[in-house]
Structure formats: structure tokens, C-alpha cells
Amino acid sequence: MNHKLPLALLALLVTFPSFAADMLPPGEKDAKARLNSSSRHGEMVDVQVPGAVTKVRSYVVFPERKEKAPVVIVIQEIFGLSDWIRSVADQLAADGFIAIAPDLLSGKGPRGGGTESFTDRDAVMQAVRALKPDDVDKLLNAVRDHAVKLPAASGKYATVGYCWGGMTSFRYATVDPNLSAAVVYYGTSPATDTLAKIKAPVLGLYGEIDERVNATIPDAEAKMKELGKTYVVKKFTGAGHGFLRQQDGKEGANLKAAQEAWPETVKFLKENTK
Secondary structure, eight states: OOOHHHHHHHHHHHHOTTOSGGGSOOOGGGHHHHHHHOOSEEEEEEEOOTTOSSOEEEEEEEOSOSSOEEEEEEEOBTTBSOHHHHHHHHHHHHTTOEEEEEOTTTTTSGGGOOGGGSSSHHHHHHHHHTOOHHHHHHHHHHHHHHHHTSTTEEEEEEEEEETHHHHHHHHHTTTOTTOOEEEEESOOOOOGGGGGGOOSOEEEEEEEEOHHHHTTHHHHHHHHHHHTOOEEEEEEEEEETTTTTOTTOGGGHHHHHHHHHHHHHHHHHHHHOO
16 A cells, blocks of 8 residues: 555644644635635624723624633734634634624724725724724723623633734733733733733734834833743744734745744633633
């Protein structure tokens, strides 16, 4: 019997742990196709914010499992609630979580719309930059309260964010004492004088070629260590900013970073939302 083909396939799987497409979020260009082919139940919901007229439009994806599942709030990049962010939520559901990705621009766009109502990406970025942290926290609190009350939810919840959302994931850990975990993908660190408020363990995942962000790591790392808090920092050689979305960049380094970072993300979230 000829064993060459199975051995070759085995070698590919060992060399490239994300060889199976559904083990890793897609790159940006493949996000729409991944969503269209997903077998998981995803839906848009409107979440009421206490004291506000506008509801937060949010994308919720449910895992296919028989037990109740922890919630992961997926915090958008500066590009708003994109197909790529929705595809990340879908992958988190594939990994066993109830994922909810809020559109933090709900009501901020033309004619009271959200991300989808803006004419171009630059306009979205400008609108995200104008968001005030206190207002963002109110929206995230409302989304959290909605998600943890879902019948399929276990009551535990965490955040994961990317770029602007990574910064927000880290900062939100300073204002929510009941957060189970926070994952930061290439987001800047909060002011060190706020870190004492953090109760949740934090995982930071960074590209090596991203000094704007990385320059904020040492002070946060030193302060978290001084405070006896968990802040796990991982930098990926040769990878740039936005490596999980831009997996085709940096001559393979971004893909390698994504292949290493995503299993770390899932492991960290599972360990801290039991």
C-alpha cells in the first residue's frame, strides 16, 4: 500500500496547524465567504441601553453544543462592525463560546444608522475616534447584560478586541470588576494609574513590527506585575499591526502569528470562563 499521500498530508497538518479552514478566523478578504458558509446560528439583535433611545445593533453567534456557554464580547477595530469582525465572532462560536459583536457606532451614522450607513472607511474611522470612553462603557455594559441573560449562557463573560478594540478590551477590564478575562490584540495599554482596578487576567497579543502599540507595553507590564495581576504578553516575530485580519501580510509572518495567537486566545478564554 502506498502511504506517501497520507504522510504528505500529515506533514502539512503538522507544519500548518490552521490547515483546516475552520480552525482560525479568516483574513479580511475571505470573511464574507466564511460567514456565508457557516453552519452556526448568527443573528442581528437590538440591545436596549438604559437611559438611551438608540439601541445597540449587535451580531450574536451561538455555538453548537449541549451545555451552556460562556459569552465573549468581540470589540470592533476602528473600522466598525465589519464582516471581518462578524467572522471572528463566528469562529469564537465554533470554538464553543456565545460571541456577541456590538456595533458601537449604532445611531452615530447618517440617518441614525450604524457602521453600514457610512459612505466610506475613513468616515467610519473618524466616527470611532470620536467615541467617548464613558459612552462606550455604557454600550458594552448593556451588551454584556443582554448576553449573559441569554438562556444558553453560563453567566461567565470575557472580552476580546482588535486595534482600537484591543485598547478598549484592556481599558474595559479597568471598569468591570466581574469580567472573567480580557484579550488584547495589538491595542495600546491603559494609563498605569487605572490598572489597580483590574480583576480579570489579561492576555496581550502583539506584532513585533508595531512600536506605536508596543511602546505602551513595558509600563503596563511592570505595573501589573507590581500589583500581582495577570498580564501575559506575547509578541510574534516579524508580524505587523492587524496581523489576524491581514494574514497575507509581512511575507508569511502575519499568518504564522495568527496561527500561534488564535489557539492561545481560545485556551486563555476557556481557562478563565469555566
